[in-house]
Amino acid sequence: MKVERRVISVIVQNEHSVLARITGLFAARGYNIETLTVAPIPDSNLSRLTIETKGSVRVIEQIIKQLHKLIPTFKVIEHEEMVEKEMVLMKFPINESLANIQALCEAYNGGIMNVSSHHIITMIADEPKRVKHFIEAAQKFHPVEIVRGGVVAMERE
């Protein structure tokens, strides 16, 4: 069966152990979590989770239904047309070329965030596909640490 990538947003009541319910559901039913981000929605008692997952059409459909079934779930948004972004922090040794790193990061909506006596820290934010390219391209500057933020998404309309 064909495996698809899907980004799903889940709006949940902000309550005790709601995150455990969701991750527990994925674990118990053997679903995949590629990335996961969570934060409260301003001026509400809700939180928004963005889950990047993979599975066959039937599995994705089940994931969505099972998420719906959880009592604290307010809404499950299956993205069709969306803006997707992921943020990445990366740390390089100070002896790498500052100018080249800067140029690379700018190409991916980012730049240099901090420079200390030992390290350069950069940030980029871009579409998941491009994030992959960035991480590949950055290898030649020998990054010592990479922190990916996970995908966030919003409907276009």
Add this chain to the structure above:
Amino acid sequence: MEMTGAQMVIEAMKLEGVDTVFGYPGGAIMNVYDELYKQNDFKHILTRHEQAAVHAAEGYARATGKVGVAFVTSGPGFTNAVTGLATAYMDSIPLVVISGQVPITLIGTDAFQEIDATGISRGCTKHNYLVRSAKELPRILKEAFYIANSGRPGPVHVDIPKDVTAEIAEFDYPTHVEIPTYKPTTKGNVRQIKKAAEAICNAKRPIFYLGGGIIHSNSADLVRELVAATQIPAVETLMARGVLEHDNPMLLGMVGMHGSYQANMAMSEADLMIALGPRFDDRVTGKLSEFAKHAKIIHVDIDPSSIGKLVDVDYPIVGDLKEVLEVMIPKVKECVDPDKYQAWRDILKRYNEIHPLTYEDSDKVLKPQWVIERVGELLGDEAIISTDVGQHQMWTAQFYPFNFPRQFITSGGLGTMGFGFPAAMGVKRARPDKISINFTGDGSILMNIQELVTAVENRLPVINIILNNHYLGMVRQWQTFFYEKRYAETDLSFQPDFVRLAEACGGIGYRVETKEEFDEALKDAVDKGVVALIDVIVDRDENVLPMVPSGGTLYNMMLEYKD
């Protein structure tokens, strides 16, 4: 009014109309038991094990459709209750289970009898709560009862720390529930129902696939009406036994691994499957790629995640079966021509003539199937029948003449040995007008045998009929068929003296080896109205047949076993 958390629990029981709580006290829940002591509104039945308390609550709920309630303490009290929660969860049984927890101030410190109870119950409950303050308690308890018995029913677990049961707060019990995130769909889509009705009228070889959802939604009467109006043959899952009268001419029997030949052939050859509240369990479908290969499928279920989970559905209808059937029946009646299915009915009849569901009786040794049929003849509709798990369970499902919904109480989804006896106690408590029978095995009965004491003490005259084959029979059967008779740890030749065991606890025991002895024992137990163990020595080599080996196809049943 202000009161303690413990008093709130008791008040909530009253307001929810609870008449029976099954449970077992301990440190963390003592405040609640102290309040329970002071009241007279409901009865508490002290089981002798927490697992039995939850199963008894399940028996109560399964027999009535009302929410069953159990109280347990923290730590081991709760972990003992988990099997009950899981059993109820798999069969969609409405329960509220309240557990004590260590005080909030100690949570997370590995305190005495502390366990992450909501962490454990998350995967085997419909919902659960860890109560943070007495202020939340009225709302949580109200929600717990509502969630347990609305939508697709299920167990709800409420974990209450000891300091919350002592805390004083305002008690204002909500009159209705407002959970913005939980609104089960009950009304089916009318356009979709209409299309399904047309599909039924246009089909040549339709079959009703009746599931446990019919029992939960109390819609057996409507199903009977629909079957009568269409004259379409029907199969029942294990959980749907009793939906149709056992002698309903349209009933082909049980479907699945130990279903009848005609039922399984009907499923395999149908061109339209009308699935009313089943869940396409693997014990029913066999190999999925071969299941109902020629059929379009109508599936009505209140749980959207149940639809399309395992097979593709052509007419999905999300809704409460009762509401859906109320709309569907008149639409089907408008277009249906029952005579049209005559050829199909004839084919199925022929299948039944070739391979009827039957067994070979003997005058040398009692056959378990005979015992079940005999109880059916003697008690019929007077009895509510619980079972444990194993061969005896399947034979009961095959051979008891079930006649009404909620007459058959069994652990289907989880298959929990030890379920039967405590469940039958809960049944007796809920339905004192009926005779409560538990068909059990010599293995299963020992898994909650301590409940003899509870049943005797509380005058819950359950009659346990042990179909004693001196084996863990169902496992032995698989070893015979699939493991070249290597009987690894399934021989139960070493046994207690069941007669003396019953007597030691204040019940009556019978040991039976002939038909006459069986009749006498059963009559005596019924007349005396006592807790009984009837130890029936049956043919130990009997197998449950026919059988679809697991992963096999429904149309390729094993019809007999030759040594």
